[in-house]
Amino acid sequence: MRASRLVTLLLLLQNRGRMTARQLAEELEVSVRTVYRDVEALGAAGIPLYGDAGHAGGCRLIDGYRTRLTGLTADEAQAAFLAALPGAAAELGLGEALATARLKLRAALPAELPKHAERIQERFLLDAPGWYGDADRTPHLTAAAAAVWARRAVVLRYRRWRAPEEIERRVEPYGLVLKAGRWYLVADGPTGIRSYRIDQILELKSLEEEFTVQDGFDLTRHWSSYLADSRARLHTGEALLRLTPEGARRLGVTSAGDGWTEARVPIESIDHAHGEFLRLGTDIEVMAPAELRDRIAATVRALANRYGAGPAAGVSPGRGAGPGEPVSGR
Structure with missing residues (x-):
């Protein structure tokens, strides 16, 4: 030491x-x-x-x-690849190694280059986690990383959103991914290669068994494919909307001008779209599907009653409302 x-x-x-x-x-x-x-x-x-x-x-x-x-140790070399993410390096137990690796890299640079490195550090910062979210508790991250480095199998006790909510399975950890401040373990198991949120791991037991990664597996390519599949699974439906210029801007839809714009947008589910579209207030009218339109109309009537504006205030049958007018219902 x-x-x-x-x-x-x-x-x-x-x-x-x-x-x-x-x-x-x-x-x-x-x-x-x-x-x-x-x-x-x-x-x-x-x-x-x-x-x-x-x-x-x-x-x-x-x-x-x-x-x-100025030669780097193994830990320092690993940490150097996480130089843009000092928080991630610290979570993996490589914070001290990263600091030393930076010193060694600077010492190895020609005399004029450290000044350029300092300017970059002063003027650019990568902050990966999302806004307003508390950091996930990841007590098993270090053990998961150790298993990834050593190519050793582990037994996970894991909490998931569908029944059975707790599962236990033996998996072979291929890699770790940090996405929007959240860690995921990519591992091969009885159901194929899956991604497990580290903060949902209830228990992790390292085994002595070593494993070999599948031929042709590439972590970056796998993760890109996983994200594409996730997006496709999320957007299982479609909604027909009428939007004011402001509504179109907020939804990222190209506006037809100063008037209303009609657009079809993908939706995850009726429940999810109901909450998301209500955020746009009078800048949106849902034309289809009918179930979503009726749900929003019922919510508007309930809000009108709650705020003492009468059971039908702002909600009238017929054609779509004009810009700035209340959403119509059926």
């Missing part, structure tokens, strides 16, 4: 120049006294360190000295 810390201290000084003992202690998460001992150890090993006393002082390397201790 100390050897790793000494290398990190050396790389910090090489990349950043003069640093105080307090700054080094904060970076290394040790005491200032430990930093002084480490600096002495590096000096005794022949590293040309120079210490400046006083308020503006600190430790630095003699100008022109560059270490060649």
Whole structure:
């Protein structure tokens, strides 16, 4: 552990120049006294360190000295591929390895390139998780990742949305995917290759059995196909709508101009479309299917009653309403 810390201290000084003992202690998460001992150890090993006393002082390397201790360990190399997602690296237990890998990569760059790397880090940020959602609890993520690395089978106890809600099965974990802040385990099992949400894994037991990935399996290609199939399964129906220009804009439909636009859009289900289309208020009229139109009309009547506007307020039979007028019903 100390050897790793000494290398990190050396790389910090090489990349950043003069640093105080307090700054080094904060970076290394040790005491200032430990930093002084480490600096002495590096000096005794022949590293040309120079210490400046006083308020503006600190430790630095003699100008022109560059270490060649920039080879990446296995963990650091893995972490380097997650450099754009430090949160994901930390969840996989590679946070410290990622920090060290970055230092080594910077140390290996020609003198002018670290400045470009700093500008990128200052001006671009990738924030993968979605808005307003609490982070999923993923206590089994590290064990799942270990099984993926080692190509070892696991037994999952898993919670799903349909009956039976809890299942247990042996699977062979092929890979992990981070999608919109949520982790998924892609694994082969008795029902073929499936995706399991890590936060829905109730228990994970690693086995000693090693496995071989199916010939031709590619994680990126599989995930793309899985997403396409999921979208196709979601949109099982269609609705005929009339939309104001604002309604068309909010639904991403090309508007016919200043008047109403008629459009057919895919829907997941009557229940889902009912909630989604109500959000558009008077900027939408559902023409078909009849079941969806009647459901929305009934909701509008119920709202009118609740707010004291009368049982038929804003709801009248007949042709579609004009822009800005209440939705008509049947």
